[in-house]
Amino acid sequence: MNLNPRTVNPRTVAIILHDILAATFAWLAAYLLRFNLEMPPEFQAAALTTLVWVVPLQAVVFWRFGLYRGLWRFASLPDLKRILLAVGLAALLIPLVLILFRVSAVVPRSVLILDPLLLVVLMGGSRLAYRAWKEHRLASMLHPDSKPVLVAGAGTAADFLLRELARNPSGFHVVGLLDDSRDKRGRLVQGIPVLGALDEVAVWARKMEVDDVVLALPSAAHAVRKRITQTCSDARLNVLTIPSLEDVVSGRVSVSSLRRIELDDLLGRDPVALDDSGLHRLLTGHVVMVTGAGGSIGSELCRQIARFAPAKLVLFEQSELALYAMEQELPQRFPGLQIAPVIGDVKNSVWVNQVMAEHRPAVVFHAAAYKHVPLMENGNAWEAVRNNVLGTQVVAAAAQAHGVGKFVMISTDKAVNPTNVMGATKRLAEMACQAMQQRQPNQQPGGTRFVSVRFGNVLGSSGSVIPKFQKQIEAGGPVTVTHPEITRYFMSIPEAAQLVLQAGLMGQGGEIFVLDMGEPVKIAELARLMIRLSGADEASIRIEYTGLRPGEKLYEELLADDESTLPTPHPKLRVAKARAADAGWHGECLDWLALTCFQDEAAVKRQLKAWVPEYQPEPWA
Structure with missing residues (x-):
């Protein structure tokens, strides 16, 4: 054995000494047990004579089996297995060595059996006892200031949590587990x-x-988590959650890093199953361009696309600050990713064509748009039309001119039976993409395929009610809701971006994909949930109803009345069969959009109504 102090940790030396003492005690105890604790003098001499042969032999075997490479605080079944094998081999070698070296001392056969049994108990038991002590199994006694908690769940995650809390107390000790599995009731974890x-x-x-x-x-499922949280909230219990398994596996946090449950944990949905191989064919090694790359959806699209290692990612964005943020973030998260940050306005045809001619994207995701309903409704209608419709037309035409394979336009549920300018402009943008597809049939070699994707609100996006509610709650209220019955669909930004990629892959040209948005959520109930999650109640933070804003609907729809949907191979995507646009409208629309003079709000809404018959402005419009 090499016991050079420069190579052996002092703790390792202490463990070796412990095992030597354990081996000595086990051998002598085996003799004592053989003679019922009354050992004859001749056998006392035999025990001591053989001890000088047995213990060094066992020490060598233990070293060779690597018993001193592990840490006692993490002792587990593999360590016990190594102890069993090492002790078993030593038990076989002891009689051979005693015979080989002609040791004359008498060793009863029962001693040869009792010694390994005692040694396994001493060595294994001391390691497990040390681990139990280090993990503070009696946390409530050792840490009287820690808080008792219940854990919802008795599976692998709960097991990891209990181990972590035992090793690294976080001010809590678990007093019980809850689980819906009947087989686990009364069991111990x-x-x-x-x-x-x-x-x-x-x-x-x-x-x-x-x-x-x-x-x-x-x-x-998120429905289960929401149900439990609601039950806890009704009972005025604080709800915490463990980090995501992705964060734990990546090493960013430990399982015991408990945090308060957040809205995403409850309104988020089950993970999206993506056709990774298909998306690799679409994105990997190709130039991809995203307009509105600094916005909520655009930025998440960039992150999702970057995972598939495109040859280059072109970030087209009007906001200098938003573009700078993405330019800083992406290289840190995706080293080696080539990006091209481009400042620009999607309405600038010369610049958009120049960018596409230089970078030659194979796929374009068009996320640039004005999306805030009340802002676009009063005083900004003409700018909304130009940005949302003309901007889409300019980027789509440039994509077609420069041989882009796929053009994916981000639409909205507000394009269905629109009651506001924003929704009507997005419906008109969908129609423009369909018109571009009709002008260039699918069978044309090398043609661009135009696809639109509709979805509702995303959690935490700019302009969403959620950041607004959070600020109001932090300020002590009131939380302002427009109407007690107003209802919206919600999904997380990553889920929306992933489904946009999937729709882009599946689209053959001319389709309007509709995302499965799940169940609608009442905004008033959302406000109450956020208040409860903050630890407050409606007595301290009240909800105030302010009335519907211009252009706002009580209920959003994903399909118009005269539309139907067709299923796709993906369970969260359907294809809308939209109303065919009237012949000749596209050219007239382009002429109108080319006007440089200001168009007043009433004229804009009349013209939108002419091209989008389902557009029904509210009386105040």
Whole structure:
């Protein structure tokens, strides 16, 4: 054995000495047990004589089996297995060595059997006892100031959490687990009992005198998480959650880094299944361009596209600040990604064509648009039309002229039976893409395929009610909601971006894809949920109703009345069969958009109504 102090940790030396003492004790104890603790003098001499042969032999075997490379605080079944193998081999070698070296001392056969059994207990037990001590299994006794918590879930995530909390106390100790699996009731996980079902959280919280519940259900459906959170909120229990498994695996955080549950945890949805191989064919090694690259959807599209290693990612954005932020972020997150940050206005045909001629994108995602309904409704209608319709037409025409393979336009649910200028302009932009497709049939070799994708609100986007509600809650209220019955669809920004990529892959040209937005959410209920998640209630932060704003609908739709949908191979995507536009409208629309003089609001809305018959402005418009 090489015990050079420069290569052996002092703790390792201490462990070696421990095992030598354990081996010595086990050998002598085996003799004592053989003779019922009354060892004859001749056998006392035999025990001591053989000890000088047995213990060094066992020490060499232990070293060769690598028993001193592990850490006791992480001792587990593999360590116990190595101890069993090492002790077993040493037990076989001891009689051979004693015979080979003609040691005359008498060794009873029962001693040869008892010694390895005692040694396994001493070596394995001491390691497990040390781990149990280090992990503070009796956390409530060792840390009287820690708070008792219940854990919702009794699966792998809960097991990881209990281990982490034991190793790194975070001010909590777990007193019970809850799980809907009947097979787990009454069982123990890391010594903690599974008390009952998830819906019984309020009952067990009272019995166990806890105020905090930790959700350890990373793979559970969001509906389940929302139900448990609602139950806890009604019982005035604080709800915490573990980090995502992605963050834990990446090493950014540990399982025990508990945080308050957030809105994304409840309104988010099940992960999107993507056709990765198809998206690699579409994006990997190709130049991809994103307009509105600094916006909520555009920036997330850039992040999702970057995962597929495009040859170059062209970021086209009007906002200098937003473009700078993306220019700084993407190289850090995706080293080696080639980006081309371009400042520009999508209405500037000369510049858009110049950019496409220089970079030759194979795919264009058009996310640049004005999206704020009230702002576009009063005083800004002509700018909304020019940006949303003319901008789409300019980028689409440039894409066609420069041989872009796929053009994907981001639309909105507000384009369905629009009651506002923003929705009508996005419907007109959809029609422009369909007209471009009709002018260039799918069978034309090398032609551009134009695809539109509709979806509703995304969590945390600029202009969303959620950041607004958060600021109002932080200020102590009131939280302003326009109407008690107003309802919207929500999805997370990453999910929306992923489905846009999937729709872009599937589109053959001329389709309007509709994303499955799940169940609609009442904005008033959303406000109440956010207030409860903040730890407050409606008595301290009230909700105030301000009335519908210009152009705002109570309910959003994803399909117009005269539209139907067709299924696609992807469960969260359907194709809308939209109303065919009247012949000749496209040329007239382009002539109108080319006007440089200002168009007053009433004239803009009359013209929108002429081309989008389903557009029904509200009386105040």
